Amino acid sequence: MIWFNAGGGHRAAAQALEQAIRDQRRPWQVRKINLMQVLDPNKRFLRVTGMEPEDLYNMRLATGFTLGLAQELKLFQGLIRLGHARLVRRLARHWQTTRPDLVVSLIPNFNRALHDSLALACPGVPFVTVLTDMADHPPHFWIEPDLAQHLVCGTDHAVAQALAAGCKPQRVHRSSGMILRPDFYAQRPIERTAERRRLGLDADTPTGLVLFGGTGSGAMLAIARRLPDTPLILLCGRNTKLAKALRDQPARAPRVVVGFTTEVARWMRLADFFIGKPGPGSLSEAVQQGLPVIVTRNPWTMPQERWNTQWVREHGLGVVHRSFWTVQAAVEEITRHLPDYQARVRRIDNSAVFEVPRILAGILAQAPTATRGERPVAMRAASG
Numbered sequence: 001m002i003w004f005n006a007g008g009g010h011r012a013a014a015q016a017l018e019q020a021i022r023d024q025r026r027p028w029q030v031r032k033i034n035l036m037q038v039l040d041p042n043k044r045f046l047r048v049t050g051m052e053p054e055d056l057y058n059m060r061l062a063t064g065f066t067l068g069l070a071q072e073l074k075l076f077q078g079l080i081r082l083g084h085a086r087l088v089r090r091l092a093r094h095w096q097t098t099r100p101d102l103v104v105s106l107i108p109n110f111n112r113a114l115h116d117s118l119a120l121a122c123p124g125v126p127f128v129t130v131l132t133d134m135a136d137h138p139p140h141f142w143i144e145p146d147l148a149q150h151l152v153c154g155t156d157h158a159v160a161q162a163l164a165a166g167c168k169p170q171r172v173h174r175s176s177g178m179i180l181r182p183d184f185y186a187q188r189p190i191e192r193t194a195e196r197r198r199l200g201l202d203a204d205t206p207t208g209l210v211l212f213g214g215t216g217s218g219a220m221l222a223i224a225r226r227l228p229d230t231p232l233i234l235l236c237g238r239n240t241k242l243a244k245a246l247r248d249q250p251a252r253a254p255r256v257v258v259g260f261t262t263e264v265a266r267w268m269r270l271a272d273f274f275i276g277k278p279g280p281g282s283l284s285e286a287v288q289q290g291l292p293v294i295v296t297r298n299p300w301t302m303p304q305e306r307w308n309t310q311w312v313r314e315h316g317l318g319v320v321h322r323s324f325w326t327v328q329a330a331v332e333e334i335t336r337h338l339p340d341y342q343a344r345v346r347r348i349d350n351s352a353v354f355e356v357p358r359i360l361a362g363i364l365a366q367a368p369t370a371t372r373g374e375r376p377v378a379m380r381a382a383s384g
Contacts (some may be wrong), residue, residue, distance in 0.1 A: 001104045009281040010106045013132045016181040017104075019104055020353045023182060026361065029130045031098075035110060038094050039087070073303065076381045077109060077140050084113055091117030095125075102364055105129045108141045108304070115147045124368045126150060130356060132178065134280045135307035143167065150363055154178050154280075154352055157307065177350030178284040181187055182264045185288075185353075196270055200254045206335045207231040208351045209271035209291065211264070216242045220247065223275060223324050229253050230331055235264065239281035265289060272317070273334050273341075276307040277301070287348050293318035294330045301330065302377065316344045 001017065014032045021030055035167040071303075080087070087110070093250075095118055100134055102125065104317040105114050115127045128150040129142060135157050136142045143151060153159045153174045163174045193203040193252075201207055210220050216239035222308045224232060224246055233256045237241040246257045258267060264285060268274070276287035278295040286293050297320055299310040318341060319330040334341060 001030065001032045001106060002035050002110075003032060003106045006107075007328065009132050009279065009330065012181065012281060013130065013179040013224075016179050016216035016353050017106075017130075017356060019182055021357050022135055023358055024354075025239070026357060035107060042195070073137075073141075080109060080113065081140075084116075087113040088117040088120065090119040100125060102360065102367070103127050104272070104360065106132055107135070108137075111142065111149060112140070112144050112147065115144065115149055118225055119148070121337045124361050126367050127364060128360060130179070132280060133304045134178065134283075137304040138165065141304065152356055152359055154350075155311065156217045157311075172294065173363075174360065175355045176353040177348070178280045179353045179356060180281075180288055180350065181265070182353060184285060185351075187265060187269070187368065190266065190269055192270060199256050199270070200256070201233075201256065203269070205231055205253075205296070206272040207233060208273050208275050208294075209233045209235065209268055209286075211235045211274065211276045211286075213237065213279060214227050214260075215239055217277070218242065219277075219324060221245055222362060223327050224249055224251065226324070226327050227253075227331060230328075233258065234268060235261065235265055244279065272338065273331075275324075275331075277310065278305045278320075280305065280308060283308055283312070284350060287317060287345050288350055290342060290345055292334050292338070292345055292346060294321070294327065294334060295319075296321050296323055296367055298322050315348065317341070319350070 001014045003014040005011060018030045018032060021028055021238050054332070057139070082288065091113060100118075100122065105111055106126065111129050118125055118127050124317040127148065130156060131142050132153045132207060133142065140160070143162050145162070145167045148171070150165075150171045150173065151162050151167060152175055153162060154175050154293035157175070158175050159172055162273070163169060181191055181271050196207070208227070208230055210223055212220060216236040218234070220234055220242060224234065228251045231253045234246050235258045236246065238260050240259060242262045243257050243259050250285040261267065265357070268286060268291055271291060273293040274293045276282050276293070276295065278297065283295070293312060295318065296314060297306055312318050312320055313331050319333050321330050
């Protein structure tokens with residue numbers, strides 16, 4: 001399973017899928033690989049620049065300075081196309097060494113190189129791309145229609161994009177949403193009222209949960225400043241500087257500031273609504289936990305995430321504003337009609353993490369037996 005660290009969603013999806021495969025007791029050997037470790041095993045980029053290849057992108061997310069990323073994406077994709085032959089040769093050597101039976105990509109942009117290198121080194125081995133976005137951002141982002149690429153799509157819109165691009169219907173597979181960790185489904189009972197009181201939160205006053213991924217965002221400070229009378233749970237991830245600034249910020253309503261945590265699902269269960277960016281992972285997590293959402297769409301919104309706001313509107317799952325300058329009005333709208341929003345959120349049924357292993361099993365079952373040899377069926381992709 002192929003992932004990288006540009007944002008946390010690709011790694012999280014790989015981890016969730018691996019756990020679901022293990023829980024289903026499938027006879028597969030699963031190996032997760034960071035693509036950058038294969039492409040740059042000696043960390044030359046780190047030695048020259050002092051940072052990992054994904055760090056600049058992640059810093060942009062943390063600061064909220066994402067204007068212009070759509071244009072930068074086109075430049076990045078152009079560089080990938082220029083280096084295609086070299087990428088294929090390096091990846092082909094990797095496949096020749098590791099001999100996978102199935103390769104699952106959980107990343108965009110590199111799928112042509114991954115497919116071509118696998119076809120060169122291991123003819124007949126299936127190549128599957130699981131979209132960790134709700135929609136494609138064509139061309140050459142997730143969907144490469146002229147390849148023997150299986151696609152797992154979490155929305156009807158992504159399926160329609162694949163078919164309109166010319167993908168064969170038998171290679172397009174629909175899951176019921178984005179891949180979430182299994183702990184978002186099987187959860188221990190929680191004494192919500194008692195726990196909120198223990199944290200200093202009123203049991204009956206609607207409480208918002210603010211989340212901008214694992215690196216947080218400076219936008220959280222502005223949101224908190226504009227909501228002095230709204231109880232908030234603020235998840236800052238690994239951004240300790242942000243957490244300190246939020247703790248130091250005065251407010252009339254109670255605040256709970258949380259650093260890095262593996263218990264996002266639990267914190268969401270203690271809230272009543274979500275405030276954040278329209279990322280596919282955080283949106284899906286919030287909805288899975290029954291939270292209506294407040295998000296924005298504007299030129300700073302990541303290009304691959306803009307359609308997600310349309311999904312929110314179409315299903316009536318929350319409020320979409322142009323900026324968080326009007327977050328107070330958005331909170332008033334959500335809390336005024338909270339039961340109605342919560343009822344619509346509960347209608348969304350996402351079991352993708354349990355469905356995708358079944359889809360992969362079906363693809364493996366149709367693969368030529370010769371590609372699997374005499375050993376048990378395995379999913380393999382070794383570290384670089």
